[in-house]
Amino acid sequence: xxxxxxxxxxxxxxxxxxxxxxxxxxxxxxxxxxxxxxxxxxxxxxxxxxxxxxxxxxxxxxxxxxxxxxxxxxxxxxxxxxxxxxxxxxxxxxxxxxxxxxxxxxxxxxxxxxxxxxxxxxxxxxxxxxxxxxxxxxxxxxxxxxxxxxxxxxxxxxxxxxxxxxxxxx
Numbered sequence: 001x002x003x004x005x006x007x008x009x010x011x012x013x014x015x016x017x018x019x020x021x022x023x024x025x026x027x028x029x030x031x032x033x034x035x036x037x038x039x040x041x042x043x044x045x046x047x048x049x050x051x052x053x054x055x056x057x058x059x060x061x062x063x064x065x066x067x068x069x070x071x072x073x074x075x076x077x078x079x080x081x082x083x084x085x086x087x088x089x090x091x092x093x094x095x096x097x098x099x100x101x102x103x104x105x106x107x108x109x110x111x112x113x114x115x116x117x118x119x120x121x122x123x124x125x126x127x128x129x130x131x132x133x134x135x136x137x138x139x140x141x142x143x144x145x146x147x148x149x150x151x152x153x154x155x156x157x158x159x160x161x162x163x164x165x166x167x168x169x170x
Contacts, residue, residue: 036170041107042146044138045100047078051091052133054155058083061120062127066095066136067113068104069169075113076104085129106146111169112136116159126161134168 049066051058058064062083067075079095097103114134118127132155138147149170157166 036149037106037109037147038145041105042138042140042144043103044106044109044146045103045141046094046096046139048137048139049078049081049093049095050133050135050137050150051081051085051093051131052152053085053087053089053091054130054132055087056128056130056158057087057089058085058116058129059118059120059124059127060084061124062116062118062129065115065117069110069113069167070104071108071110076102083127090133103141106138109138109147109149111149111167113165113167114157115166116164118161118164127159128161129159130155131157131159131166 051064060083064081064083066078066081068078069075077098079098081093081095085091112134114131116127116129120126133150133152134156135150136148137145140146149168151168159166
């Protein structure tokens with residue numbers, strides 16, 4: 001049996017690279033949500049929502065309703081976000097609460113709850129949507145960054161007519 005260090009080294013490097021890539025891919029597909037207040041507690045008034053859409057788009061006649069969840073168990077509804085979101089695209093929207101006078105303390109926010117509401121035309125079925133990423137950034141009236149929650153996956157959630165809800169907790 002002959003010993004060829006170069007060939008063994010190449011195989012070991014290939015095996016290591018494959019293991020690292022496979023672990024990284026699993027890590028991306030199953031990455032946990034991250035959430036929490038940023039810095040000291042702030043009264044949040046506005047929010048930036050970032051959506052990453054996978055292969056199945058969100059139609060023009062569908063909306064996403066977002067509620068913030070809180071430590072008291074109550075929810076606060078944000079302005080609704082309407083499609084379209086193209087397949088394999090990123091979409092960012094800035095919203096406030098349904099009532100623009102509302103605020104919420106960043107230290108009491110525990111996450112977000114999303115619901116897809118499809119409004120199909122007569123010739124369409126209910127919309128389905130692959131959400132591969134979601135991030136919510138909360139800001140005070142002065143623009144200070146006060147809260148963040150996010151999740152990524154492939155998809156994080158496949159919304160359908162029979163399964164329109166998703167919750168991220170952090």
